[in-house]
Amino acid sequence: xxxxxxxxxxxxxxxxxxxxxxxxxxxxxxxxxxxxxxxLSPGLLLLLGMLYPFGLGVYYSLTNYYLQYPHLFRFIWLxxxxxxxxxxxxxxxFKFTLAYAIVAVAVQVGLGxxxxxxxxxxxxxxxxxxxxxxxPLMMPPVIxxxxxxxxxxxxxxxxxxYLLSFVGVGPVNWxxxxxxxxxxVFIIDTxxxxxxxxxxxxxxxxxxxxxxxxxxxxxxxSAWGIFRYITLPLLKPFIILAATFRVMDSLRIFDVIYAATxxxxxxxxxxxxxxxxxxxxxxxxxxxxxAYAMVLLxxxxxxxxFLMGYWKRAAExxxx
Amino acid sequence: xxxxxxxxxxxxxxxxxxxxxxxxxSKLWAVAGLFLVLGVWICWAAVEAxxxxxxxxxxxxAKINWRQFEGQKLTIxxxxxxYTESLLPLIPEFEALTGVKVDYLILPENEYGAKLxxxxxxxxxxxxxxxxxxxxxxxxxxxxxxxxxxxxLNDPKLTDRSWYKIEDxxxxxxxxxxxxxxxxxxxxxxxxxxxxxxxESYILTYRKDIFDQYKIKVPKTYEELAEAARLVKKNxxxxxxVARGTPNFPTLATGYLTGIKSYTDGKWAELDEKMYxxxxxxxxxxxxxxxxxxxxxxxxxxxANMTWYDGMETFAAGLAGMYPDCDFFAQTYEDPQKSKVAxxxxxxxxxxxxxxxxxxxxxxxxxxxSTATKNKGAAWLFIxxxxxxxxxxxxxxxxxxxxxxxxxVMNDPRTQKVMGGWGNGMYLKxxxxxxxxxxxxxxxxxxxxxxxxxxxxxxxxxxFKRLTPEEAMKRATDxxxxxxxxxxxxx
Numbered sequence: 001x002x003x004x005x006x007x008x009x010x011x012x013x014x015x016x017x018x019x020x021x022x023x024x025x026x027x028x029x030x031x032x033x034x035x036x037x038x039x040l041s042p043g044l045l046l047l048l049g050m051l052y053p054f055g056l057g058v059y060y061s062l063t064n065y066y067l068q069y070p071h072l073f074r075f076i077w078l079x080x081x082x083x084x085x086x087x088x089x090x091x092x093x094f095k096f097t098l099a100y101a102i103v104a105v106a107v108q109v110g111l112g113x114x115x116x117x118x119x120x121x122x123x124x125x126x127x128x129x130x131x132x133x134x135x136p137l138m139m140p141p142v143i144x145x146x147x148x149x150x151x152x153x154x155x156x157x158x159x160x161x162y163l164l165s166f167v168g169v170g171p172v173n174w175x176x177x178x179x180x181x182x183x184x185v186f187i188i189d190t191x192x193x194x195x196x197x198x199x200x201x202x203x204x205x206x207x208x209x210x211x212x213x214x215x216x217x218x219x220x221x222s223a224w225g226i227f228r229y230i231t232l233p234l235l236k237p238f239i240i241l242a243a244t245f246r247v248m249d250s251l252r253i254f255d256v257i258y259a260a261t262x263x264x265x266x267x268x269x270x271x272x273x274x275x276x277x278x279x280x281x282x283x284x285x286x287x288x289x290x291a292y293a294m295v296l297l298x299x300x301x302x303x304x305x306f307l308m309g310y311w312k313r314a315a316e317x318x319x320x
Numbered sequence: 321x322x323x324x325x326x327x328x329x330x331x332x333x334x335x336x337x338x339x340x341x342x343x344x345x346s347k348l349w350a351v352a353g354l355f356l357v358l359g360v361w362i363c364w365a366a367v368e369a370x371x372x373x374x375x376x377x378x379x380x381x382a383k384i385n386w387r388q389f390e391g392q393k394l395t396i397x398x399x400x401x402x403y404t405e406s407l408l409p410l411i412p413e414f415e416a417l418t419g420v421k422v423d424y425l426i427l428p429e430n431e432y433g434a435k436l437x438x439x440x441x442x443x444x445x446x447x448x449x450x451x452x453x454x455x456x457x458x459x460x461x462x463x464x465x466x467x468x469x470x471x472x473l474n475d476p477k478l479t480d481r482s483w484y485k486i487e488d489x490x491x492x493x494x495x496x497x498x499x500x501x502x503x504x505x506x507x508x509x510x511x512x513x514x515x516x517x518x519x520e521s522y523i524l525t526y527r528k529d530i531f532d533q534y535k536i537k538v539p540k541t542y543e544e545l546a547e548a549a550r551l552v553k554k555n556x557x558x559x560x561x562v563a564r565g566t567p568n569f570p571t572l573a574t575g576y577l578t579g580i581k582s583y584t585d586g587k588w589a590e591l592d593e594k595m596y597x598x599x600x601x602x603x604x605x606x607x608x609x610x611x612x613x614x615x616x617x618x619x620x621x622x623x624a625n626m627t628w629y630d631g632m633e634t635f636a637a638g639l640a641g642m643y644p645d646c647d648f649f650a651q652t653y654e655d656p657q658k659s660k661v662a663x664x665x666x667x668x669x670x671x672x673x674x675x676x677x678x679x680x681x682x683x684x685x686x687x688x689x690s691t692a693t694k695n696k697g698a699a700w701l702f703i704x705x706x707x708x709x710x711x712x713x714x715x716x717x718x719x720x721x722x723x724x725x726x727x728x729v730m731n732d733p734r735t736q737k738v739m740g741g742w743g744n745g746m747y748l749k750x751x752x753x754x755x756x757x758x759x760x761x762x763x764x765x766x767x768x769x770x771x772x773x774x775x776x777x778x779x780x781x782x783x784f785k786r787l788t789p790e791e792a793m794k795r796a797t798d799x800x801x802x803x804x805x806x807x808x809x810x811x
Contacts, residue, residue: 067437068459068766069807088799154622155559155639176622178784264567265624266780281434282568283770 060290067284080291089270090292097272097299100186101250108190109243112197113235117227119198120205130202137195145259148188149175178268181261185269189256193249197242204238205231237318240311247303252296272296378710379417382483384476389698390419396702397439397447398424399432403518403685404451406719407706414705420698440465445692448699449706452514452688454496454507459766460688461501461513467689468511472700479704486515488709488726493519496760497686503809504595507760514686515707517715518723521680521758522578523750525635525653526642528666528743530556538668542583542610545642545671549618552641560618562640563611565626567780569772574628575644576611576779577761578670578680583607585673590771591763594811597800599775599793609789612782624780636661644670647751651722654742667743667750680754681761684725767803774799 037044064076084090119130136144151159152174164170174184212230221229232239254273257263263270263278272292280289379386398404404426411422425447427435432451439446440460452460460466472478473486486494493516500510524539531538531548534555539545549560564571580588584603592598599605615623620634628645635643636652636659643649647667656662672678687703689696705711709728715721717734724730730752739748762768778796781787787795804810 066807067434067441068463070441070463072807154620157637157639171621173621175625176620177624181625261625262566262568264780265565266784266786267567267777278773281430282773283767284434284437 057290057293060286061294063287065285065287065290067286076287080287081295083288084291084295087275087288089267089275092267093270093272093275094295096268096270097251097253097296100182100253100271101247101303104186104189104250104253105243105246107186108194108197108246109239111190112194112242113201113239115194115198116201116205119202133195133198135195136192137199139192141192141255142259144192145188145256148184148191149260152184175261176265178266181265181268185253185257185260188260189250189253192256193246197246200242200245201235201238204235208234234318237311237315240307240314244304244307244311247307248300251300251303272299375413375710376417379705379708382480384478384480386418386701388477389695389701391421392695392698393421393423394448394695394698394702395446396422396424396449397432397436397451398426399451399685400426400428401451401518401685403715403721403723406715406721407517409719410706410711410714414702417705418698418701420695420701422702440690440692443692445690445694447690448693448695449702450688450690451517451685453516453684453686454499454514454760455683455762455768457497457499457513457688458503458764458768461499462503462766465691466513467691467696468513469515469689469700469703470511472696472704473512478697478700484704484708485728488728489516490519490725490727490730490755492682492755492758493684493725496682496684499764503765504591504593504763504811507764514688515703516684516686516725517707517712518721519682519684519725520646520648520723521682521751521754522574522645522670523647523680523754524575524642524644524668524670525649526666526668527552527556527638527640527661527664529664530558530641531666538666539671541671542579542607545644546610546614546618549614549642553618556641558638559620559634559640561614561642561644562620562626562631562634563615563623563644564628564631565615565623565780565783567624567773567777569769569776570628571776571779572772573681573683573761574646575670578678579611579644580604580607581679581681581761582670582673582677583610585675585677586679589763590775591765595765595804595809597771597797597804599778599796599800600790605789605793608779608782608793612779612789616783624783647747647754648723650739650742650747651720654747665743667746669750669754677757678754679761680758682755682758765804765809767800767807767809770803771800774803 061080062075062077064072064074064079066072115133119126119133123129139147153161154171154173154176156162156165156171158171158174160174161171164172173180175181208231212234213226216226216230252273253271254277257269257271257274258277261269263274273296276289276292276296278289279285279292398407408424411424414420415422425435426432433456436447436450437459440450441463443465450466452466457466473481473484494512495508497514497516498508498510498512500506524545526538526548530536530552534551536548536551536555537544539548545561551560552558553560563575564573584607588598588601588603590598590604620626620640622630626634631640631643631645632649632652634640635649638660650665650667653659653665654662669678670680687706689699689703693699707725709726712721712724712726713729713732713735716724716729717732722735722739724735729735736748742748743750765771774796778787778792781792781795782789786792801810
C-alpha cells in the first residue's frame with residue numbers, strides 16, 4: 001500500500017506542478033488555499049459579530065416579539081411594517097427626522113466651514129482657539145444636553161434667559177414650547193458637533209496645494225474669487241465627507257433629544273430613533289421597535305450610499 | 321559618604337556618641353509611634369468588630385439558622401434610588417450573618433426595567449432578588465416570573481414570624497403588594513409577591529409664608545386649587561403651581577392621578593371591568609381640562625418639559641407656590657443646604673372630591689424573587705434581612721431613606737426627630753392622614769407605561785390646544801383600546 005500511496009502522491013505533486021506551470025488558474029495546495037482565510041479570520045469573526053445582531057434585528061422586526069408576552073411570539077412577515085404605517089406618529093417622526101437632518105447638516109457644514117476658515121487664517125490666539133474648539137467634542141452628548149437644559153431654564157434662573165434679559169429679550173420658553181424645543185435641540189446638537197465638522201474642513205484646508213493660490217494672486221484674483229473658484233472646489237471632497245458623517249448622525253439623533261425633551265413637547269421632537277426606543281425599551285415591544293430601527297437603517301444607508309458616491313466622484317475630479 | 325562619616329567619627333568621638341544616642345532615641349520614638357498606631361488600630365478594629373457583632377446579635381435573636389445556605393451566591397437587581405443607596409452599605413452585614421455572597425447590579429430606572437424584563441422573560445435567572453413593587457408585579461406575575469412569598473413566610477425553618485413582625489408594615493402597603501393576578505382588579509387579594517422597602521404617597525406642598533402673607537386659603541377643592549395658583553402668581557410673581565409635564569406616564573402618576581381619582585370620588589377608573597379605556601368619560605375630560613387650564617394659566621412656561629426633579633428643584637428654589645407631588649420631597653425642601661424655602665413650607669392633603677375623601681395614589685418599591693433563581697432559600701433570607709425592622713430602621717436613620725414602610729420605623733424617636741420638625745409637625749400629620757385612604761391608583765394591567773404615555777400625550781395636546789379636551793381624551797381611548805386589543809388584554 002505504502003509505495004502506491006507514495007507514488008500516487010508523488011505523481012499528483014508532479015501533476016500539480018505541471019498544471020500550475022501550464023495554467024495560472026490551477027487550484028492551489030490546500031494549505032495555500034486556507035491561508036488567506038486564516039489571515040482574514042479575525043476580520044471575518046468581527047464581521048460575524050456585526051452581522052449576527054443585525055440579522056437578529058431584521059428577524060425580530062418580522063416577528064410579534066413582546067418581551068413581556070413571550071407566548072405571543074410568532075413570525076408575522078411584514079406585519080410590523082404595515083402596523084408601523086398605521087402608527088399615528090410614524091409619518092411625523094419620519095418627516096421630522098428627515099427635515100431635521102437636512103437643516104442640521106446644511107447649517108452645521110456652513111458654520112463649520114466658516115469656523116475652519118477662521119482657524120486657518122493667521123489670527124492671534126489661533127492655537128488656543130483650536131484647542132478650545134475641541135472641548136464640546138470631549139463631552140458625552142447626554143451631558144451636553146443636560147448642561148444646556150439647565151442653561152435653558154424657562155425663567156430668569158436659566159443663564160440664557162438671564163443674559164437675554166439685558167438686551168430686553170425673553171424670557172424664552174426654550175424647551176417647553178413646540179417650535180422652540182425643536183430649535184433648542186438643534187442648538188444643542190450644533191454646539192456639540194460643530195467642532196467635528198470644523199476639524200475635518202480645517203484638515204482639508206491645510207492639505208490644499210498652494211500653487212493654484214499663488215497663480216490666482218499673480219492673476220489678481222479677489223479673495224472672494226479665490227474662495228469661490230479655488231478653495232470651494234478643492235475642498236468639495238472634505239465638505240461631502242463631513243456632510244456624510246453628519247447626515248448619518250443627524251438621522252440617528254437620539255441622546256440629545258432623550259436628555260433634553262424626551263421627544264416632546266406634544267411629540268414635537270419625536271425622531272424615528274426615539275420612537276424605536278419607546279417601542280423597544282419603554283413598552284418592550286421589540287418587534288415594532290426593530291421595525292422602526294430598520295426603517296431608520298434604510299434611510300441612513302440610502303443617504304450615505306448616495307453621499308459616498310458623490311464624494312468619490314468629487315475626490316476623482318479634484319485629483320484630476 | 322561612609323568615608324566622610326568615618327573621618328568625622330575618628331575626629332570627634334564625643335560627637336559620635338551623641339549622634340548614636342540621637343539616632344537610637346529617634347528610632348525608639350518611631351517604634352513607640354508605630355506601636356501606638358497599631359494599638360489604636362487594633363482597638364478601633366476591636367470596637368468595630370464588637371459593634372458588628374452586636375448588630376449581628378440582633379439578627380441572631382431570630383430562631384432560624386441564618387447560615388443554612390452558607391456558600392451560596394445571590395445577585396440582586398437594583399434600581400438607582402435613595403433606598404438602594406441606603407441598602408448598599410448594609411450588605412456586608414448580611415454576608416457576615418449568613419455566609420452568602422451578594423453581588424448586585426444597579427441601573428437607572430429605564431435601563432433597569434428593560435434589563436430585568438429581558439432577564440425574567442428569558443428565565444436566565446441572572447437576578448435572584450429583584451426590586452419590584454405593586455405595578456411592576458402586574459407585568460411579572462401573569463407569565464409566572466415571580467415567586468409568591470407566603471411559602472417562605474410560613475416556613476418556620478426560614479422565618480421567625482414573631483421576630484420578623486410582618487404585621488408591623490403599614491397594612492395598605494402590604495395590601496398593595498398582594499394581587500390575585502386578575503387584570504382590572506384583585507389588589508390586596510391573593511399571594512404576597514413582594515415586600516415594600518419604600519413608599520410614597522402624594523400630598524400638596526405649598527409656600528406657607530406666601531399663603532399667609534396674601535391670605536390665600538389652603539385649597540379644599542380643585543377649583544380652589546386653580547384659584548390659589550392664580551392668586552400666588554398674581555401676588556407673589558412666581559409660578560402658582562408646578563407639576564410634572566413630560567409626555568410619559570410619570571406625569572400622571574402623582575398629583576394628577578390623585579386629583580382625578582379624588583375629584584370623581586374614586587368612582588371613575590381609566591379602564592372598565594372589561595379593560596376598555598375610559599378617558600373619554602366626561603368626568604375625566606372635565607378634570608383634565610381643569611388641570612391643564614390651571615397649568616397653562618398659572619404654571620411654569622415649560623410645564624410640558626418638566627420632570628419630577630425639575631418640579632422639586634423649582635419649588636426648592638422658591639420659584640413656585642405649590643407642588644402636588646411626592647411626600648418625601650420634604651427632605652429636600654427642609655434642608656437649608658439644598659433649599660431656599662426651608663422652614664417656609666406647608667403640607668396638606670390634596671383636595672378631596674364632593675364626598676370629602678382624598679384618594680391619594682401610592683407607589684412602593686418592594687423586594688421580590690425571580691422564579692428562575694436556584695437559590696430561593698438564600699434569596700428569602702436576603703429579603704427577610706433587608707426588610708427586617710432593624711435594617712429598615714438603619715436605612716432610614718443612618719442613610720436617610722425617609723419613606724418608612726414599617727410603623728415601628730415611622731414611630732421611632734430618631735425618625736420622628738427628623739421628620740417631626742418638617743412644617744412644624746404638619747408633614748407627619750399630613751402623611752399619616754393621607755396613608756389612611758391612600759391606595760394604588762392605577763387599574764391593574766401590565767401595559768401601564770404604554771397606556772400612561774398615551775394618556776400623558778393627550779394632556780399635552782389639550783395644554784397646547786392642538787385638540788379639544790374631548791378630542792384628545794377620545795383619541796387616547798382609541799389608541800389604548802387598540803394596544804390592549806393587539807395584546808389580547810380585553811375581555
